[in-house]
């Protein structure tokens with residue numbers, strides 16, 4: 001097989017700041033791997049594992065899998081081994097990865113903001129029922145995530161996904177992770193610009209491209225032309241955000257360097273205007289900077305946010321223009337749109353006279369059976385398609401106005417309501433200890449129980465309070481930008497370590513994005529979570545001034 005991989009070239013732009021210690025940046029000629037992940041990627045392009053899965057591992061079974069593929073390159077195909085059931089959170093840090101490994105896989109299927117026709121929703125559902133013990137969660141990267149996948153079944157799953165126009169390619173790994181697209185692109189009456197064609201072009205040109213299959217770490221992309229900034233652009237490595245240039249009209253600003261986990265950073269707007277048909281080239285430029293200049297020595301420093309923080313906005317833009325695009329970008333200092341509610345829950349107007357309807361599963365927990373039921377309802381009511389959202393929600397697109405009332409009733413009966421409580425609407429949870437090898441605590445079931453209890457205790461809550469439940473410090477469910485952000489950890493209780501959470505209070509997303517305060521004293525056991533949240537919310541409701549939001553109250 002020819003080696004199609006990208007061959008690093010020396011930096012052309014001599015003023016790029018060089019760190020004192022070599023960080024493994026290809027652009028400065030440091031191509032020798034500095035850790036085992038870099039070595040594994042150098043040994044073999046992770047994209048090559050696809051053939052081995054199809055032709056060897058799926059035929060010979062789990063025990064035939066090369067460990068370097070199993071715990072490394074499989075991720076480029078959206079496959080992770082899942083956590084062995086019954087291992088408690090206290091063991092997460094002390095056991096080797098292989099001791100935590102189950103013989104089953106988690107598979108992520110990327111939707112990339114695409115409109116899923118009823119047949120595609122049905123295909124996603126039946127994959128869950130046929131191969132994944134009826135799992136099929138909606139994640140906050142617009143994926144469907146399955147569990148209990150056997151390697152023997154992967155070829156048939158991929159065949160069905162392919163038939164539905166979907167894929168698990170590069171859904172994990174040091175690759176272009178699933179793209180977040182506006183769930184209401186092309187239909188919302190208040191849209192600034194429709195970025196669908198730009199996202200399609202990025203996917204068609206660069207997904208599975210060996211030139212972009214070896215980043216220093218993951219690379220997250222978001223694109224929206226909706227004024228609500230409904231793709232969490234501030235927490236992505238690169239985001240294209242709808243803006244209006246006074247002369248050129250609607251286009252996209254480029255935000256770079258967002259990311260949470262440890263050392264959270266908000267993305268920095270470059271203050272430019274990019275027309276739709278140039279977005280893919282600019283994406284390749286930003287991705288190229290990350291590939292060539294991203295830090296590869298320590299995994300904990302290998303995200304674009306560290307490079308952006310060290311270079312600053314102006315240097316980043318200059319390198320992008322001079323070294324990658326060969327031209328200057330159009331400056332644009334139009335202020336970002338003021339932003340509105342981002343989740344699209346409920347019934348809204350489309351520009352063509354139809355409606356779109358946002359549904360709220362609890363903390364993203366869906367199932368194959370529910371997706372099949374949803375496909376049935378979409379066909380029954382003449383709904384065009386569905387999109388997944390970065391808030392673990394589902395939006396139905398192209399609902400005939402006359403079908404709305406019947407559809408809402410049927411959705412309630414199915415268990416995917418479009419009329420959720422504030423608690424159900426505003427609670428997210430990551431995968432957690434049920435399946436994730438990095439988890440310290442349970443999240444999905446804990447979030448479900450918390451929502452049920454808060455619905456009972458505060459049935460008429462009149463303002464949104466976001467609760468993001470995370471199983472470890474990695475912040476997959478965006479700990480730091482929630483009103484009540486919960487980071488899973490072991491906490492001391494009556495002399496023993498038990499499952500619990502470090503609380504981050506008063507975080508916010510959007511234009512007023514701010515990281516929640518990590519208060520030393522605010523650690524809570526998982527068992528005590530309902531009462532803790534009740535106490536905080538009760539204080540807020542008594543003490544708030546008229547119209548004051550939770551984050552503003554915390555910041556007082």
Ligand code: SF4
Pocket residue numbers: 430431432433436437438439440470471472473474475476477
């Ligand atoms: Fe796993 Fe931690 Fe991410 Fe949750 S936040 S999915 S526990 S890595």
